[in-house]
Amino acid sequence: MAKIYHLDQIKAVLAKIDVISAIEEGFVFYSQDKTVIPPVGEIIFENPPGETHIKYGYIKDDGYYVIKIATGFYQNIELDLPTSDGLMLLFSQKTGGLISILLDEGHLTNVRTAAAGAVVAKYLAPKKVNRIGVFGAGIQGQLQVQYLKSIVDCQDIVVWGLNQKELDHYQNIMEADGYQVKTTLQASDIVSTCNLIITATPSKTPFFTLDQVKPGTHITAMGADTLGKNEIDPMIIKSADIVVADSISQCTERGEISNAFQRQLISKDEIVELGSIIIDPSLRRQSDDQITVADLTGVAVQDIQITKKVYEGLIETE
């Protein structure tokens, strides 16, 4: 019988796991073609607008396979409900059978996404980060910064949000966690003062243009995971010194890079896969002047890795 775990149990185990290393290992498997990851499943809703992503697959010769479901219904804010929900399903690669259900309510998707941001920063962030700029005052805007703690030595944040209410909420949470937080409703306040920028919104129009980006800046764009979403000017993708995709096949179909790829502003051989920069140091940031961009659309291998590690942690503590 499948073992079922709830969010509080999952969070307790997460605190003991080295998530960033697990995600890093996953991206290496992925870029070494040691995974079987079919195309992302997607259900689009119109009334109210929403989306559900199904990501699934396995690492070859491993014991497990994973199916992950994560939802995004942004109008839930008006109902005072969380905008995301989800669960992780762990199965046996040997018998096909269901082993465990992690009722993570979307949290593991948030965490594995933030951990990918940390892996990116490890190899692409400038040596000296002056200030971290965050677009999006939601949970991902928090986690992306919190997961940088072990990677980047900077506690100074400026955050952009849709309204002052959500910005105040963000500021309270992050200041309680030891950060110095400035808030803004002007995108230009971020690009003019930050050399590590994270975009974590479902925006459909870019926040800033190429000419606004300072030399030496690294940008991690992770909000765009569906056709039509767009957080940064496609010209930045065209002109950046290094453009990294968590998955080249996914990022050219959906996500930030696709907005440039579909307009032929960049070709596949100008994009480097995240797993490749982990393996090959020559593909990482080489100077303090380079502009680097990473596009994170979310790859099933992250869901596979975090689900396995959390499950193993859960059964260990039983």
Added chain:
Amino acid sequence: MAKIYHLDQIKAVLAKIDVISAIEEGFVFYSQDKTVIPPVGEIIFENPPGETHIKYGYIKDDGYYVIKIATGFYQNIELDLPTSDGLMLLFSQKTGGLISILLDEGHLTNVRTAAAGAVVAKYLAPKKVNRIGVFGAGIQGQLQVQYLKSIVDCQDIVVWGLNQKELDHYQNIMEADGYQVKTTLQASDIVSTCNLIITATPSKTPFFTLDQVKPGTHITAMGADTLGKNEIDPMIIKSADIVVADSISQCTERGEISNAFQRQLISKDEIVELGSIIIDPSLRRQSDDQITVADLTGVAVQDIQITKKVYEGLIETE
């Protein structure tokens, strides 16, 4: 918090539900374009061989959406384990949130497939069924016959299986349920004596050819749901008087019809969708001499309908 139900609870409720009508209604929605059903998700395994299907979608303006997972690992027989597992996930179309998990272990997939066979027989079976022939002595070979009970007035079966052991098992179960059962290891014993034939195996080579099929025969082929599977001669698809697909788009990509379609033995406009024959009587069997074939690959709308009805039954009995 999502409500979780187990197989015994699901089976108890199933007995009280008119599954055939629910599935019939679903096919009408589907063929009237009142559903949003993305392409089937599929994970293929090699060591050991196996497959997992993810089917999902929603009926427009309904309250729910459903994601169904069903596995097939045929070598599990050697481990004395069931060859299939699975679960049904019911979500809200209004908030995206998870409402319920039905841990059906693949049973609801088996039942909704058998119910589709009954819907097909309702409109395509010859008036007088002399004998029902079944390829496949597994659970689907049983359920396909049992779900015909309210549709077809014939208790006389001949069943083909891989070995006498599984045939004896089938015979015992079905005779206890009131059927007269003959068993055979020769495919020709079925086509020569039956005018309602069901194929319910994962075979990769056809069991019989066009010239063996008697006039007036109806064939329901439901074993082939993945590329490479093939239970009946593609020439039968080419020459049958009526060829019905549960989904034209799915059946031309996977399933029995695809084996003929890929070889250009049949075109899309020669295929009728199951929902269409439910709506339009002129598309059903018109004479006692016609040879009719239905290809069932399994459509998410079946999973949506059975999951909704079972869930509603479960909360009613609480």
